[in-house]
Amino acid sequence: MKACVAGASGGIGQPLSLLLKACPLIDELALYDVVNTPGVAADLSHISTPAIVTGYLPKDDGMKQAFAGCDIVVIPAGIPRKPGMTRDDLFKINAGIVRDLIKGVAESCPKAYILIISNPVNSTVPIAAEVLKQAGVFDPKKLFGVTTLDVVRAETFVAGITGEKSPSKTTIPVIGGHSGETIVPLFSQAKPSVNIPAEKLDALVNRVQFGGDEVVKAKDGAGSATLSMAYAGFRFAEKVIKAAKGEKGIVEPSYVYLPGVSGGDSIHKTTGCDFFSVPIELGPSGAEKAIDVVSSANEHEKKLLEACYSGLKGNITKGVEFVANGPKYVPAPQHRL
Template identity: 55%
Template sequence: MVKVTVCGAAGGIGQPLSLLLKQSPLITHLSLFDIVNTPGVAADLSHINTKAKVTGHVGTAQLEEAIKDSDVVVIPAGVPRKPGMTRDDLFKINAGIVRDLAVAAAKFAPKAFMCIISNPVNSTVPIVTEVFKHFNVYDPKRIFGVTTLDIVRASTFVTELIGGDAATLRVPVVGGHSGVTILPLLSQVAGTDKLSQEQIEAVTKRIQFGGDEVVKAKDGAGSATLSMAFAGARFALNIVEAAVNGTAITECTYVHLDADKEGAKDTKAVVGELEYFSVPVQLGRNGVEKILPIGAVNNYEKKLFDEAVPELKGNISKGASFITEGAKL
């Protein structure tokens, strides 16, 4: 039995994400939670002739039932970005939402793999960590910030420039999940040596601020939902595949570097005292099996790292202090 709970399942990301998860033959129970409309979403998905049983849970009173004994908890819950709003602007609203869901997970599914999509990811992942520490159930190998959309965008945008198949092109993207903290390592991608420095800088900025492109195009009607659902489902399904079948899968994801202290030495040498960083991770039955080396970076990328580290440091501190300095649990 594999139970996956989606928290925020009736939202713009949650609905298409749940649809994609419903297709997996490895998931036996898809539990949907939100503060409104979840029974309708669950009824709709339950008509699809795939293996997973679908249940819908609505409101705080049903949160325990929704999340209890889950193997994977995916959290896209929260408010979307609006034009002119940064991910950091979302913090005041989404921090409380993530905190409450993390408390429920810590109490009722402490061994679950936590996949955090709610923005700002750079800060919401430390919130989940501090909640799990408070309840003495913390395992850094099981808490993930989902940065897969940055990787999906990078594959798409780079392929537009160098050709090939975006579905198979792998562009490592490390760092964090907002603006200048997003670090695409284009020097490690075959074919990018043909690009001019101007093209490299332009596509780097496009990857970093791809979310703004969608917000502007939707003209007040929301932010990235469909592409985020695709990316979130890809990561969650990789977690399920690795945990259930023991398949070694490598993805970049935002984790606490204590998840593999030995493997993180390469990253620590570059980022210093930062506790969290999106790094290439080998997933397995226990979650993080290995943190893999970031690899060689060129001088332009080193400059990007220098810009990202102080920004990330502030984001991390903001998330952790939300719990450690007075948020009610």
């Protein structure tokens, strides 16, 4: 199992790479970034776990070497949010970064599972899909937007109310997108069920939706949610890898192209969104089934979902138009289909 972290030297990339290096399921770990990757790789390579670590820079076809033969590519590359910035403010810079990295994936490891962390996820995943379509290698079952941090926050914040000592023992579907009002936690479908006092519900929903702002403010302009995002990114990557190796019954929410995933059509009709985060049953082919939790939302959650649909559709269109209005990607001859 070869994994690559694209953006490995950054605030998310370094702790994410550390967690992946510690994972016994990974045999090779390639790190790619525009600066510092040989040093990060050398540092990690001293850790006594099986994965062989290599680091690459853009020179000497570094991206191509990093991606070659990869089974899974995790992409946290991009600039972080700063105080006052929305995820949308990041769009112009991060959109171009993701587009170029996905071109590299299309050329060097078109069959890899692709996990996108780079914000704004609501738009960067549609960008990736469009680039892969242009290259003739788009497999909707293998393209994931990582929304696990929203799930992790929901688990943690609910435990603060219920007193659960192990937050991750509570399964809470968090659906929609990955920014602000597009994030919709479905506390009514928590397993085991949780009792959220009515007077605390709105504040809890808001905290899950805007938890990233809490971290940006607390870091006083020096960073965003990097460590918690690295944990969440690893948690999702590990589940994809376990499912790829044949483990059954693994379910985790992820932002996927609904029309391309089994079970996604009904959710697509309800939401009107091509891309949407719902619990996904993972398997060797990737996203094997989208689980419809939307239709079971209660009245309070349905109101949240209306705001989600509106915002998400605009985010998706923005990503699609970014690729449509940019230079057309012409794949290398060996990858023409």
